[in-house]
Amino acid sequence: MRGTFKIAILLIVFVLPSAILHAQQDALFSQYMFNPFVVNPAYAGSRSSISTVIMAREQWVGFEGSPGIGTFSVHAPIIGKMAVGFNSTYEEIGATKMTGVFGTYAYHLPIHKATLSLALRAGGYFYSIDRSEVTYKNKLDPFATTEELSSFTPNFDFGAYYYTKKYYVGFAATHLTKSKIQYSAVDTANSFLSRHILISSGYAFKLTRDLILKPSVFVKYVQGAPLNVDVNASVLIRKLVWLGITYRPGNAVIFLVEANITDGIRIGYSFDILINQLSSYNSDTHEIFLGVDFFVKKKKGQDQQSIRLKFL
Numbered sequence: 001m002r003g004t005f006k007i008a009i010l011l012i013v014f015v016l017p018s019a020i021l022h023a024q025q026d027a028l029f030s031q032y033m034f035n036p037f038v039v040n041p042a043y044a045g046s047r048s049s050i051s052t053v054i055m056a057r058e059q060w061v062g063f064e065g066s067p068g069i070g071t072f073s074v075h076a077p078i079i080g081k082m083a084v085g086f087n088s089t090y091e092e093i094g095a096t097k098m099t100g101v102f103g104t105y106a107y108h109l110p111i112h113k114a115t116l117s118l119a120l121r122a123g124g125y126f127y128s129i130d131r132s133e134v135t136y137k138n139k140l141d142p143f144a145t146t147e148e149l150s151s152f153t154p155n156f157d158f159g160a161y162y163y164t165k166k167y168y169v170g171f172a173a174t175h176l177t178k179s180k181i182q183y184s185a186v187d188t189a190n191s192f193l194s195r196h197i198l199i200s201s202g203y204a205f206k207l208t209r210d211l212i213l214k215p216s217v218f219v220k221y222v223q224g225a226p227l228n229v230d231v232n233a234s235v236l237i238r239k240l241v242w243l244g245i246t247y248r249p250g251n252a253v254i255f256l257v258e259a260n261i262t263d264g265i266r267i268g269y270s271f272d273i274l275i276n277q278l279s280s281y282n283s284d285t286h287e288i289f290l291g292v293d294f295f296v297k298k299k300k301g302q303d304q305q306s307i308r309l310k311f312l
Contacts, residue, residue, distance in 0.1 A: 045083020
């Protein structure tokens with residue numbers, strides 16, 4: 001009973017506000033700076049390779065029914081200035097599950113010593129609710145059956161990404177059509193994907209031959225939800241290891257590390273420490289990252305690591 005009660009509470013706290021009250025619906029990864037494609041489709045093709053990334057996030061460890069999130073992405077330049085990409089996401093919170101599948105097309109336009117990438121992403125979300133895992137006090141509630149509910153919701157995103165070897169500025173608008181989330185057996189007329197506005201920027205400062213400092217900021221805005229701001233500072237040591245810290249005001253402090261194992265393989269880990277009211281009720285959040293690049297293009301006079309890192 002205690003477990004199903006926690007699951008029911010999670011449904012009320014996380015699912016209904018995100019759908020009906022238009023709060024933030026997209027998963028927020030702590031290591032997005034190591035895989036910008038997860039938040040901005042216009043990043044597709046910017047690594048000059050076939051770039052693949054797997055990320056997994058276990059949030060609030062020790063809290064029954066807590067979110068488990070994962071994503072897989074691959075993107076690459078193709079003919080001329082064009083690039084394509086694919087990504088999928090999976091999220092499970094209590095009795096609810098979500099799977100998203102998306103394809104991306106991007107076009108890279110050189111502007112002096114910089115590049116502007118514009119992209120469109122299209123796909124959809126598959127939602128399901130296993131009502132057999134929920135205990136209902138009101139048996140007349142329309143949700144009060146053991147039948148599993150399912151829904152498919154189409155989705156379209158836009159992204160712009162302006163970058164050089166030392167700095168970048170990104171903009172993305174997701175859920176452009178604000179598609180409805182409709183379960184056939186339940187009236188969810190007020191449930192839809194809320195539009196998200198995502199802005200990111202960063203700059204790389206070469207402190208010494210072996211140290212590069214990269215401060216960055218990531219802003220996420222959703223109408224009706226608190227503004228989410230991440231301020232990050234990361235240091236690259238001997239082009240091998242990134243050490244970073246992110247401050248999310250009123251929410252969390254995040255410690256990050258990424259190691260470049262080879263010219264094409266990198267791994268990362270982040271640890272979130274909550275500083276909000278939930279810090280007294282749950283354990284910590286862990287996130288792991290694996291990136292593999294294939295067929296990295298090499299220009300004359302440029303070493304492989306410089307191509308792969310690009311200070312971005």
